[in-house]
Amino acid sequence: MTKKRALLSVSDKTGLIPFAEQLSAAGYEILSTGGTLQALQKAKIQAISVEEVTGFPECFGGRVKTMHPLIMGGILFNRDIPEHREQAKTLKIEPIDLVVVNLYPFQETVKKLGASSDISPEAIEQIDIGGPTLLRSAAKNHAAVTVVCDTADYEQVGSQIQGSGTVTSELRTKLAAKVFAHTALYDSMIAEYLSRGENLSIALTNGRTLRYGENPHQWGKFYATRGGATAWKQLQGKELSYLNILDADAAWRMVSEFEVPTCVMVKHANPSGIASAATIEEAFQAAYDSDRLSAFGVIISLNHSCTEEIAKKILDQKIFVEVILAPEYEAGALEILKGKPNIRLLAMGSLQFSENTLYRSAFGGMLVQNDDVKEITEADLTCVTKVKPTKKQIEDLLFAWKVVKHAKSNAIVLAKDSTTVGIGCGQTSRVDSTWIALKRAGEKANGSVLASDAFFPFPDSIEEAAKHGIAAVIQPGGSIKDSEVFAKADELGLVMVTTSTRAFRH
Numbered sequence: 271m272t273k274k275r276a277l278l279s280v281s282d283k284t285g286l287i288p289f290a291e292q293l294s295a296a297g298y299e300i301l302s303t304g305g306t307l308q309a310l311q312k313a314k315i316q317a318i319s320v321e322e323v324t325g326f327p328e329c330f331g332g333r334v335k336t337m338h339p340l341i342m343g344g345i346l347f348n349r350d351i352p353e354h355r356e357q358a359k360t361l362k363i364e365p366i367d368l369v370v371v372n373l374y375p376f377q378e379t380v381k382k383l384g385a386s387s388d389i390s391p392e393a394i395e396q397i398d399i400g401g402p403t404l405l406r407s408a409a410k411n412h413a414a415v416t417v418v419c420d421t422a423d424y425e426q427v428g429s430q431i432q433g434s435g436t437v438t439s440e441l442r443t444k445l446a447a448k449v450f451a452h453t454a455l456y457d458s459m460i461a462e463y464l465s466r467g468e469n470l471s472i473a474l475t476n477g478r479t480l481r482y483g484e485n486p487h488q489w490g491k492f493y494a495t496r497g498g499a500t501a502w503k504q505l506q507g508k509e510l511s512y513l514n515i516l517d518a519d520a521a522w523r524m525v526s527e528f529e530v531p532t533c534v535m536v537k538h539a540n541p542s543g544i545a546s547a548a549t550i551e552e553a554f555q556a557a558y559d560s561d562r563l564s565a566f567g568v569i570i571s572l573n574h575s576c577t578e579e580i581a582k583k584i585l586d587q588k589i590f591v592e593v594i595l596a597p598e599y600e601a602g603a604l605e606i607l608k609g610k611p612n613i614r615l616l617a618m619g620s621l622q623f624s625e626n627t628l629y630r631s632a633f634g635g636m637l638v639q640n641d642d643v644k645e646i647t648e649a650d651l652t653c654v655t656k657v658k659p660t661k662k663q664i665e666d667l668l669f670a671w672k673v674v675k676h677a678k679s680n681a682i683v684l685a686k687d688s689t690t691v692g693i694g695c696g697q698t699s700r701v702d703s704t705w706i707a708l709k710r711a712g713e714k715a716n717g718s719v720l721a722s723d724a725f726f727p728f729p730d731s732i733e734e735a736a737k738h739g740i741a742a743v744i745q746p747g748g749s750i751k752d753s754e755v756f757a758k759a760d761e762l763g764l765v766m767v768t769t770s771t772r773a774f775r776h
Contacts, residue, residue: 275344276368277404278310278317279303279336281375284421287313289370292428296435298368303335304328336400345369345407349414368427368437369408370418373452374398377459389464397460402453412446413439419452451475470638472629483512495629505599506607507614514569514614518593521571522618523641524676525595528573530688533557536569540696544673545689550574554583556689561710571595576615578602585609644771646671651744651767654756659742659765663719667744667767670721675773679723682707682731684740686718700724704731708738717741723773725749729758736762746772 276298280286283306290310293300300317302310310317321327324338336342344366347354358365376396383390408417416437418427423445430437451473458471474493483490490512504510510518520539525532531550535543535557542564545556550572558565567590572580576596581603584591593614594607607613626641648664659667670685677683677695682703684692692711694703700722708715716739725748726732732755735743743759747768759766 273297273299273364274367275299275301275364276370277301277320277336277341277345277366278370279306279320279401279404280370280372280421281398281401282372282421283309285424286310286421287315289424289428290315290317292432293368296431298431301341301366304332333399336404339363341366342403342407345404345415346411348411366408366415368416368418369404371401371404372419372421373401373405373456376456376463380459380463387466393463398456402456405449405453409446409449412442416442417445417449419445419449423448470636472636480512480515481509501620502595502616502618505604505615505617506611507593508612510593510614514593517569518571518595518616520676521569521593522595524673525571525573527672527675532573534571535561535565536571537564537567540677541673541683541690541693542568543690543693546669547688551577551579551583554580558583558587558589560690561693566590567592569593569595573597575600576603578606581606642675642773642775646769646771650769650771652747652770653765653767654747654752655759655764655766657760657763657765659767663742663765666719667721667742670719671744671769671773674721674723676775677723679774679776681723681773681775683721684708684711684715684718685721686714691715691718700726701728701730701734704734708734711738715739719744721745723775725752725772726755727751729755732758732762732764732766736764741765742767744769746770748772 274297276293278290278300279302286309290300294315300310301320301323302317303320307317307319320336320341324340326338328335340363343358343361343363347358347363349355349365374396376393379396380393383393405417405419408415416427418424426441427437430441455471455473461469462471472495474495477491477493480490480492482488492515517536517539521534521536524541524544525534528546530546531548531553532544532546533550533553534541543557543560545553545560547553547556554572569592576594576599578600585606591613593616595616595618597618599615599617607615628639628641630637646668653659666685666688669688670683673685673690674681674683677693680697680700680703681695683690684707691714692707694706697703697706711718718740719742720735720740722745725746727749728751732743742765744767747770749755756766
């Protein structure tokens with residue numbers, strides 16, 4: 271029982287041939303099935319058919335291939351138990367030391383089929399039975415068997431085999447844990463499909479312990495969902511905290527709303543200043559100037575590269591920054607920001623949230639929804655006042671609407687020249703949020719526009735807005751007192767447009 275054997279049976283052939291060549295060079299005897307065997311033979315890699323080992327053909331259209339004692343026994347028998355070794359010898363079961371399997375593309379097939387109330391035979395055929403059994407068997411016996419379910423692990427496993435002829439116990443254990451997480455998600459996706467969404471598949475992986483949760487007396491952890499949290503990379507700075515992650519997520523969602531150069535500054539998951547401009551440097555400065563008081567311990571998010579000029583502005587103006595997010599960083603910016611090693615720099619690449627699913631725990635369960643990615647354009651606006659908005663006002667109204675979507679309800683945003691001048695949010699009454707936004711804006715409120723994330727239940731906010739020179743208002747409408755609110759806007763000479771879309775964020 272000294273000969274090393276590997277079983278290769280994969281749906282995804284990515285990286286298969288180079289990996290199999292490494293195994294063959296290391297003296298492994300390769301067993302294989304179906305399309306995998308054909309791919310190996312085509313590449314002139316010596317491999318033995320599983321049928322040749324078992325003496326039993328594949329049957330039922332390939333539904334049964336590897337479920338045989340000579341295969342399963344070779345994976346599962348315990349090499350440390352004398353009785354197991356003796357029985358394997360008696361039954362002529364040779365050990366299988368490496369199992370490489372990736373599963374039928376069930377999720378991809380369901381996605382391709384699209385939404386339907388009917389169970390598709392095509393999807394059913396993509397439910398892998400032998401694959402999960404092989405993987406789980408090998409993972410159970412990982413003390414002796416190496417199991418690989420992810421093509422990304424070929425390099426590490428191949429390197430260890432090439433170097434020492436074997437795989438370390440530490441890596442075998444890690445790969446086994448990965449298998450159980452992988453097959454658990456695979457099964458849960460099938461359950462979700464067959465139950466038509468009554469069950470939900472959520473996989474949380476790559477968990478890491480944070481310093482603490484929201485407060486020092488709470489523990490906190492961060493997990494990735496289905497390979498998420500891999501598109502961005504931390505370039506510098508202390509470990510991200512629980513609150514850093516929440517704030518950074520909110521900041522990136524906000525800035526992702528915009529295509530023109532835009533900077534978002536966030537405190538406690540709420541925007542403190544947002545600006546769009548001709549250049550990212552101008553947008554940065556305008557966002558900071560819109561509320562310098564709140565920009566202390568701030569999260570800065572940029573939708574264009576962080577330039578050397580922005581890095582200089584941060585240091586020259588002595589801005590206390592917790593985290594910076596940008597698609598990428600100029601080399602000069604990184605060099606300058608090395609002078610502030612505690613600032614966490616996140617390179618976000620092309621990470622977008624266009625089809626993101628949001629999860630939130632509640633009542634011992636989980637609330638699930640899609641993110642609010644509905645875009646409001648000029649065509650969606652209905653003017654409800656005698657005075658009509660100018661082209662410039664429409665631009666500012668739509669800008670303010672994008673911002674108010676991301677402020678906690680009740681939310682009021684004042685903006686002018688594609689820059690916020692006052693934000694009031696998270697209050698128990700809309701007029702309170704209006705007062706806060708107006709106070710923040712001061713004289714800058716004059717001539718600005720106002721966005722409200724929900725309808726006005728009373729005209730009081732409109733009256734306050736008019737006192738401070740607000741020129742135009744955007745709101746969803748839909749209140750039983752709409753006519754009273756519209757009439758008050760007309761009486762005060764304001765422009766008012768409705769979106770027919772609410773933008774609550776709790």
